[in-house]
Amino acid sequence: MKIGLIYNQISWEEKTIIEEAKKQGLEIKPLDCRKMSLKIQDGNAFSDIDLFLERSLSYTKGLYSTMVLESQGFKVINSAECQEICGNKLKTSATLYRSGIPQPKTYIAFSYESALKALEELGYPAIIKPLIGSWGRLVAILKDEQSAKAIIESREVLGSVFHKVYYLQEFIKSGRDIRAFVVGESVVAAMYRYLIPGDWRSNATIGAKAEACKVTPEIEDLALKTTTATRGEIVGVDMFENENQLLVNEVNHAPGFRHITLATGVNVAEKIINYLHRCK
Ligand SMILES: Nc1ncnc2c1ncn2[C@@H]1O[C@H](COP(=O)(O)OP(=O)(O)O)[C@@H](O)[C@H]1O
Ligand SMILES: [Mg+2]
Structure with missing residues (x-):
């Protein structure tokens, strides 16, 4: 079996996947999506590939290359449907709501x-997020009406059409969040991510401290339900602990796994390659 690994940047995760694939005798062909031009009507261009693993960190490049490959009959992990849901916070929220x-x-x-009317109902502080984005970029805390007015006004004047769709959320005060890493039908590892000192966000990419988290039945159940709802196969499900209840914050369809590997000692890359073997 030969895997096409689509990326737009080779980072620790891609290197580890390539090494693990070699170890397990799985042939892997790295494909830089920035160099790709896909002819829509040519389904034979990748006739040597059995399965694609989409690891592009760009929402548009990942999604659109997947759409073309799927139209040509290829299986891509994660699917375009999953990427479309997880890459857009509004679609994620609507999907989660529909699935209870x-x-x-x-x-x-x-x-x-x-x-501003929605914020009055939510109360302050509240959170504003771009519909599409990651690594905490442009996610902002609105401490009061004054800061809300300033941020929304600047988006009205300077933002693109997407920045003028306001995604506003209640602020969950918990000091940390949980990332559950799902591969296929199981949660292979989970970690806590603590707030960054001097910040209110917990993105590992901007320096949050990570720590192993026990995969409790509650975490497992919620992570797997969320994976099914969002049509995921290899995803990171992020949750908040809120007054004895877990809430899903978002789902990452090209999740990093360096921090969770280091924090838990679980060889996530090995689990991914094992799963790809099973997808034959
Ligand atoms: N509703 C919220 N309440 C409190 N903190 C939040 C909330 N939403 C997001 N955060 C914090 O901001 C970080 C980035 O937000 P997130 O929704 O995960 O966007 P991104 O896709 O950019 O990672 C989260 O990891 C979390 O620490
Ligand atoms: Mg996040």
Whole structure:
């Protein structure tokens, strides 16, 4: 079996996947999506590939290359459907709601006035997020009405069309969040990520401290339900602990696993390659 590994940047994760594949005798062909031009009508261009693993960190490059490959009959992990849901916070929230999965209270608003009205209902502090984005970029805390007005006004004036769709959320005060890493039908590892000192976010990519977290039945159940709802196969499910209840914050469809590997000692790359073997 030969795997096509689509990336737009070779980082620790891709190197580890390539090494692990070699160890397990799985042939792997790295494909830089920035160098790709896919002819829509040519389904034979990758006739040597049996399965694609999409690891592009760019939402658009990942999603659109997957759409073309799927139209040509290839299986891609994660699917375009999953990437479309997980890469857009509004789609994620709508999908979670439809599946009865708990999440923080969230509003969508389409103007300066309606955003402020939604915030009045949510109360301060509240969180504003871009629909598409990661690593905590442009996710902001709105401490009071004054800071909300300043941020929303700047998005109205300077933002793109997508920045003028306001995704507003209640602030969950917990000091840490949980990342559950799902491969296929199981949660292979979980970690806590603590707030960054001087910040209110816990993204590992911007320096949050990680620590192993026991995969409790509650975490496992919520992570697997969320994976099914979002059509995921290899995903990172992020949760908040809120008054004895877990809430799903977001799902990552090209999740990093360096921090979780180091924090838990679980060889996540090995689990991924084992899963790809099973996808034959
Ligand atoms: N509703 C919330 N309440 C408290 N903290 C939040 C909330 N939403 C996000 N955060 C913090 O901000 C970080 C980034 O937000 P997230 O929704 O995960 O966006 P991104 O896709 O950029 O990672 C999270 O890891 C978490 O620490
Ligand atoms: Mg996040």
